[in-house]
Amino acid sequence: MIRVSVQTGAIEVAAEFAELVGAGVGGIATFTGVVRADDGVSTLELEHYPGATEAALRTLAEEAAERWSLATATITHRVGVMHPGDLVVFVGTAAVHRAAALESCAYLIDRLKTEAPFWKRETRGDRASWVEPREGDMAAAARWISAD
Amino acid sequence: MAIDLLYFSWVREAIGVGSETLDPPEGLASVGDLVDWLAARSDGHARAFADRARLRAAVDQVFVPLDAPLGQPREVAIFPPVTGG
Numbered sequence: 001m002i003r004v005s006v007q008t009g010a011i012e013v014a015a016e017f018a019e020l021v022g023a024g025v026g027g028i029a030t031f032t033g034v035v036r037a038d039d040g041v042s043t044l045e046l047e048h049y050p051g052a053t054e055a056a057l058r059t060l061a062e063e064a065a066e067r068w069s070l071a072t073a074t075i076t077h078r079v080g081v082m083h084p085g086d087l088v089v090f091v092g093t094a095a096v097h098r099a100a101a102l103e104s105c106a107y108l109i110d111r112l113k114t115e116a117p118f119w120k121r122e123t124r125g126d127r128a129s130w131v132e133p134r135e136g137d138m139a140a141a142a143r144w145i146s147a148d
Numbered sequence: 149m150a151i152d153l154l155y156f157s158w159v160r161e162a163i164g165v166g167s168e169t170l171d172p173p174e175g176l177a178s179v180g181d182l183v184d185w186l187a188a189r190s191d192g193h194a195r196a197f198a199d200r201a202r203l204r205a206a207v208d209q210v211f212v213p214l215d216a217p218l219g220q221p222r223e224v225a226i227f228p229p230v231t232g233g
């Protein structure tokens with residue numbers, strides 16, 4: 001099963017996890033991204049490209065499901081205004097064995113970061129700035145392509 | 149033919165609107181040609197599109213490089229590199 005969601009509401013990890021358990025297979029891997037409080041960030045705002053975002057996430061999930069023979073791949077990404085400690089993104093994969101679950105989970109978050117149309121804006125005090133892409137993220141995504 | 153233009157992040161802020169519908173001239177071969185034409189529309193457009201290395205694009209929601217053929221799209225989005233996750 002493949003499920004993607006782009007939502008303004010909070011990410012409910014227990015419900016997300018229950019769905020993965022419901023796949024009834026032996027291995028589940030999850031990644032949860034949390035808004036960091038470092039360097040005085042007070043709010044984080046996520047903008048996205050409605051329609052194209054969901055399509056991009058679905059394409060990634062379908063690619064992972066095929067490559068690792070997943071029973072379930074889920075991606076839930078929050079948008080709008082968030083605060084330190086809030087959950088931004090949840091990626092979950094369920095497969096027969098652990099290696100497929102773990103690898104596909106890493107693949108999804110690595111590629112999501114460089115391919116899905118989201119943009120982050122941080123506010124510190126009364127100053128807001130758009131987050132710049134990180135070279136480390138580009139390298140993390142590229143390793144999945146060069147490995148083919 | 150009219151095209152829906154969509155702008156995101158600091159591209160949207162520099163231009164001042166998130167979308168506009170425009171009728172570009174015939175003969176724009178690439179997405180980059182469309183960006184050149186848009187850049188001449190206002191100071192905000194010029195500012196948004198000044199550094200091409202920092203721009204990404206999608207034509208009818210398919211992500212493409214700026215030198216990709218423009219074709220006859222319904223929707224073109226122009227935005228900075230993505231920073232989700």
